[in-house]
């Protein structure tokens with residue numbers, strides 16, 4: 428999709444607001460404009476006793492007479508009008524290719540407009556009769572002016588259209604400026620472009636408790652859509668273990684890891700969830716399970732894996748255990764690879780919750796122990812360049828980014844679901 432359409436899709440409500448505002452302003456201005464009516468009188472010029480039609484040049488010169496002082500002064504006096512103002516309201520034109528002349532008078536009063544136009548017709552024929560006695564030129568009113576029903580100005584529809592257009596132009600300019608200045612990821616296109624991998628899920632901002640419980644909540648729907656998209660990942664071998672990470676903190680990695688584990692387990696798969704965030708573990712806290720023994724204990728050899736695994740609902744959970752002094756070292760240890768291969772042997776999918784990628788190296792080394800990486804981004808907060816940097820970092824160590832998940836996506840008004848369109852680049 429082109430950049431222009433993306434801007435429109437993202438800011439459509441600003442455009443609608445600007446169009447309505449533009450139309451409203453135009454109508455307000457229109458309402459304060461004076462109402463003007465135009466009356467037209469048509470006259471024919473001919474020469475008595477001559478079969479030849481008059482030259483266009485001649486008709487044009489008579490048209491000029493219409494706005495002359497000699498004609499307008501008498502009309503102004505008769506109508507109690509200011510001659511100068513009247514001159515500004517009278518226009519004359521020779522109808523091209525004919526011997527017809529038209530005088531158009533605009534006025535705030537439709538009846539007076541018609542009366543003035545007809546008086547001009549009379550004055551002109553009288554004047555020409557006097558001036559052209561010898562050449563026997565006549566001016567005949569063939570179509571007298573009648574009071575117009577509709578005003579010529581203001582034109583509400585035209586003004587409203589101009590207002591809408593102006594509003595749209597300004598709003599579009601604003602959207603362009605905003606997108607130039609905003610460096611954060613806003614939608615699935617941004618995310619996919621930044622990480623060079625498809626956006627597999629979009630989860631709306633949701634104030635309710637973070638773990639999915641009901642099958643019909645928007646978050647549950649979104650997680651199920653992500654689960655479905657993950658099934659199509661990896662034609663050359665389905666990933667058996669997935670690392671969930673993001674650029675920075677608080678972007679929703681841990682809650683997504685838990686919810687995804689729950690959703691996958693619902694399909695009957697054996698799922699393990701590992702809290703590999705050894706610095707700020709949170710899985711045990713979210714699930715309300717005892718987190719005193721876990722991954723670190725297995726890695727340092729003080730516990731065996733089956734002892735540390737806990738059953739919670741339909742998933743096997745490995746909490747992080749005690750916070751160690753050397754988390755990166757532990758995450759990259761051969762023991763970690765062993766834990767992963769043991770878990771993948773007994774499970775259909777192992778989901779690993781990791782610390783953020785950019786501040787510490789833990790997530791990068793953990794990525795090497797997993798088959799694929801799911802990159803979470805927070806709409807309106809995660810920067811596009813940070814995502815590109817994270818994806819580049821993973822690419823350099825040959826970790827496989829299977830896709831991105833846009834979290835905290837703005838939820839459209841009147842729709843309980845976030846935008847459901849996924850983008851595959």
Ligand SMILES: Nc1ncnc2c1ncn2[C@@H]1O[C@H](COP(=O)(O)OP(=O)(O)OP(=O)(O)O)[C@@H](O)[C@H]1O
Nearest residue numbers: 631632633634637675676677678679680681682835
């Ligand atoms: N879609 C969402 N809508 C609203 N709040 C959310 C959403 N996803 C996560 N949160 C909230 O954001 C906070 C951080 O979530 P979470 O702990 O999953 O992030 P994290 O990336 O794992 O953080 P950390 O970097 O500290 O490990 C939590 O309070 C969680 O409830």
Ligand SMILES: [Mg+2]
Nearest residue numbers: 680681704709
């Ligand atoms: Mg976390």
